[in-house]
Amino acid sequence: MRLRDQRVQTVVLGAVGIALFLALWEAIGVNRLAGMTWPPFSTVMVFLFDPSRQGLFLRAMGASFAMAGMGYLLGTLIGMALAGLVQIVPVLRPGVDRLSSVVNAIPAIALAPLFIVLLDREYTGMAIATLNVFFVLYVATTSGLNNASATHRDLFSVLGASPTTRFFRLDLPAALPAIASGLKYAIPAAFIGAILGEWFGSSRGLGLLMVSAMQNFQIPLLWSAVFIASAASLLVFGLMGLIERFVYGRYK
Amino acid sequence: MAAVLEHPAAGAAETAADWAIHVDHVGKVFTLDDGQQLTAIESVDLRIGKGEFVALLGPSGCGKSTILRLVAALETASKGRVVVEGTDPLALSRAHRLGVAFQDHALLPWLTVRDNVALPYKVAGRKVDQERVRALLALVGLDTFENARPRQLSGGMRQRVSIARALVLKPDVLLLDEPFGALDAVTRRHMNVELQRIWSEQKITTLLVTHSVEEALFLADRVVVMSGRPGRVIKTIDVPFARPRSPDVQRTAEFHRLADELTLALEPEGGH
Numbered sequence: 001m002r003l004r005d006q007r008v009q010t011v012v013l014g015a016v017g018i019a020l021f022l023a024l025w026e027a028i029g030v031n032r033l034a035g036m037t038w039p040p041f042s043t044v045m046v047f048l049f050d051p052s053r054q055g056l057f058l059r060a061m062g063a064s065f066a067m068a069g070m071g072y073l074l075g076t077l078i079g080m081a082l083a084g085l086v087q088i089v090p091v092l093r094p095g096v097d098r099l100s101s102v103v104n105a106i107p108a109i110a111l112a113p114l115f116i117v118l119l120d121r122e123y124t125g126m127a128i129a130t131l132n133v134f135f136v137l138y139v140a141t142t143s144g145l146n147n148a149s150a151t152h153r154d155l156f157s158v159l160g161a162s163p164t165t166r167f168f169r170l171d172l173p174a175a176l177p178a179i180a181s182g183l184k185y186a187i188p189a190a191f192i193g194a195i196l197g198e199w200f201g202s203s204r205g206l207g208l209l210m211v212s213a214m215q216n217f218q219i220p221l222l223w224s225a226v227f228i229a230s231a232a233s234l235l236v237f238g239l240m241g242l243i244e245r246f247v248y249g250r251y252k
Numbered sequence: 253m254a255a256v257l258e259h260p261a262a263g264a265a266e267t268a269a270d271w272a273i274h275v276d277h278v279g280k281v282f283t284l285d286d287g288q289q290l291t292a293i294e295s296v297d298l299r300i301g302k303g304e305f306v307a308l309l310g311p312s313g314c315g316k317s318t319i320l321r322l323v324a325a326l327e328t329a330s331k332g333r334v335v336v337e338g339t340d341p342l343a344l345s346r347a348h349r350l351g352v353a354f355q356d357h358a359l360l361p362w363l364t365v366r367d368n369v370a371l372p373y374k375v376a377g378r379k380v381d382q383e384r385v386r387a388l389l390a391l392v393g394l395d396t397f398e399n400a401r402p403r404q405l406s407g408g409m410r411q412r413v414s415i416a417r418a419l420v421l422k423p424d425v426l427l428l429d430e431p432f433g434a435l436d437a438v439t440r441r442h443m444n445v446e447l448q449r450i451w452s453e454q455k456i457t458t459l460l461v462t463h464s465v466e467e468a469l470f471l472a473d474r475v476v477v478m479s480g481r482p483g484r485v486i487k488t489i490d491v492p493f494a495r496p497r498s499p500d501v502q503r504t505a506e507f508h509r510l511a512d513e514l515t516l517a518l519e520p521e522g523g524h
Contacts, residue, residue, distance in 0.1 A: 151356040158324045158352040158427070159375045160345045169374060173362050251362045 039220050044227060047220035056209075061228060063204035064125070068194035071129020072186060078130070079137025080179070087145050087171070088163075097142070104135040108193060112200050125197025125207065132189035140182025144175030173251055180247040184240035191233040271335070272425060272457035273300040273323055278332035279482075280318050292318045293483035295332065298476060305451060305458040307468035307475045311518060315483025316461045320429050323459060324352055337424050344424065348376035351423030351456070355430040357410040359402040365389065365413050366398040372421045388416040391450055408439040415447065419454065426458040432467070444470050445499050452496040465514045470502055477517045487517045 022041050027033075029040030048057070082100075086093040108128045115124040148170050156166050198207025206225045213222035275298040282290045293315035300306045308316040321327040322334050325341035336344050344350055351372075359368045366385055373380040389395045392412040402410055411431055418426055431447075432440045444467055451458065451471070462468050468475045469491055477487040489510060493501050501507055 149356070149358070151354050151358040152360070154321075154324075154326055154354065155352065155358045156375065157326055158345050158350050159372050160348045160350070161375045165375050165377070169371070170360070173360070176362075 037219055039223055044220055044223045048224040048227065057224070057228065060204065060206045060209045060225065061232070063202075064191075064194050064198065064206040064229070065232065067123070067125040067197065067205065068129050068190045071126040071193055072133050072190040074126070075130040075133025075135075075186065075190070076137050076183065079134040079182075080141050082134075083138050083141030083145060086142060087167070093142075096138075100135055100138050103131065108132065108196060112197060115197070116200055121201050122203065123197075124200050125194040125202060125205065127193075128197045129190040129193030132193040133186040136186040136189055137179070137182045140178045140185075141175060144178025144182075145171050147178060148174040176251045177244075177248050180240075180244040184237060184244050187237045187240055188233050191229060195229055271299045272302040272304065272337060273298070273459060274335045275299070275319060275322065276332050276335060278319070278322060278329045278334060280315070280322065280327065281330040291482035296478075296483065296485055297332075298485065300457060300459060302457055303455045305460065305471060305473045307460045307462055307472035308478060309462060309465065309468045309475055309514060309518070310478035310483070311480060312463060314478045314480030316478050317429055318483065320427055320459055320461045323425070324350060324427050348372065348378075348421055349424045350427065351418035351421065351425070352427045353411070353414045353418045353429070353431040355433040357402070357407075357414040359410055359413055359417075361402055364399050364401055365394060365405070368402065368413055369416045369420055371417060376421065384420060388420055391419075391453070392416045392446065406439075407435050408443055411435065411443060412446065415450065419450070419456070422454075423456060426456045428458065428460040430461055430463070433462070440464075440467070441499075447471060448495075448497050465511050465518070466502060469507060469510055469514065470497065470499075475514060477514060479518075487514075489514065 026041040029038050029043065032038075047053070082096055086096050108131060111131070112124055112128060115127045119127055152170055152174070153166075156170050161169070195205070195207040195210070198205040199211050202208050206229050209225040210222055213219075213225060275296055277295050277297050278293065279295050280292045282292055284290055296315075296319060298306075298308075298319065308319060310316045318327060322329055323336060323341055325345045334341055337349070341350075360371065363371065366389065369385050369388055370380045370382075386395065386398070389398055392415060394409060394412055394416070397405065397409065402413070405413070415428075415431065418428075432443045435443060448471055460468070460471060472491055475489045475491060476485055477489075478484065479486045491510070492506065
């Protein structure tokens with residue numbers, strides 16, 4: 001009962017927090033406290049849900065989400081595969097660790113021009129998303145694969161486990177909570193990458209919408225695009241949080 | 253159940269096959285991170301007969317766990333050698349013929365109780381004998397918990413699962429490293445009674461590492477006392493009580509006399 005009360009309390013407090021945030025947004029907008037460029041929440045919503053703009057937003061969403069999604073998948077695959085590789089061939093570990101840190105230390109915005117030259121500019125967003133997600137998943141997986149306790153390792157040794165058995169029956173399951181956390185934190189990274197990439201001259205997407213709205217001073221359009229990107233990222237982040245909680249409950 | 257312990261003259265060659273476990277004048281030196289050398293055990297000669305239950309008793313840091321880890325092939329000897337069932341411990345563990353239970357139950361949290369007990373089959377790449385798993389769960393009194401997860405069990409129950417897991421492949425050698433060390437005194441006594449009952453049904457060659465005098469006396473055929481550091485054997489006692497042993501054994505005068513003797517041997521000055 002107590003746990004349930006706590007959960008109800010968390011949900012209620014969360015809802016109150018969101019309501020307060022939106023009310024503040026509305027109040028600042030209505031009273032022009034932040035000037036002309038801060039529209040009230042209601043104005044943005046009316047603009048966003050106007051049927052005449054549905055096609056525009058859906059096309060932009062489709063393009064951005066596809067780039068974010070593909071970057072997410074690609075980054076996850078590369079990150080986890082490399083983490084698995086350095087687990088099997090440990091000599092590679094320091095090198096790959098350093099390389100991925102270096103790549104991550106370079107701001108994506110500095111690499112974007114390179115991607116535009118190297119790749120189609122339509123895919124720059126996906127490339128940055130891949131890079132961002134790759135790093136998160138590589139770090140999460142490599143650290144997760146070392147999560148098995150010393151006693152568990154000893155147990156598998158005494159039982160005569162082969163390296164493959166040890167990997168699939170111990171190291172991988174023990175890594176799942178860390179991987180689930182990585183998958184969660186990679187969500188915003190994928191969105192950032194995709195939208196940032198679209199700023200650099202993509203012909204579609206929320207990023208393009210943002211840039212053109214900014215340049216043409218279409219304030220409600222700008223806010224709508226930002227709202228869509230934020231809401232989508234938060235929603236998927238929340239869903240991944242649920243999966244993460246399940247994995248923690250099961251594997252930790 | 254030979255009471256032989258230190259017979260340096262017995263000759264190493266003939267003994268290999270005669271003993272289930274032969275720790276043959278073994279020393280172990282650890283090199284610490286700062287390059288310092290730490291002698292965990294100096295020269296220990298320990299022979300355990302087939303089907304014998306030997307308890308290694310000693311204060312913490314006396315190297316008794318190191319001996320168990322050498323027999324489990326988790327460490328290699330710096331000098332001397334360890335022979336288990338006539339072969340190298342590593343060969344025995346690779347053949348899935350060792351059973352082990354640690355102080356930390358080491359159950360996998362993502363598996364049910366039944367799957368945890370069945371784990372050695374999976375690791376050995378053998379088909380799980382569900383009958384055997386069920387029988388062992390019944391033996392340790394947890395047949396109604398087969399679908400529970402480790403976190404849902406008490407500390408004592410988890411240790412029982414870990415002992416069932418250690419026994420499931422009918423190992424040649426059972427290694428118990430302070431299996432009840434983390435339990436409260438009451439549960440621990442209860443677990444000793446259980447383990448004694450279970451062991452009396454299987455009679456597997458067993459090496460138990462413990463710092464509890466009563467546990468060693470109640471469970472073992474022979475108690476070997478070690479002192480640290482470096483670790484060496486200072487005393488051996490044959491335990492005269494017949495099996496199966498009832499908990500009443502622990503209230504006899506003989507039990508108390510032996511317990512006093514062992515406790516004295518454990519004192520820093522060797523009791524004299």
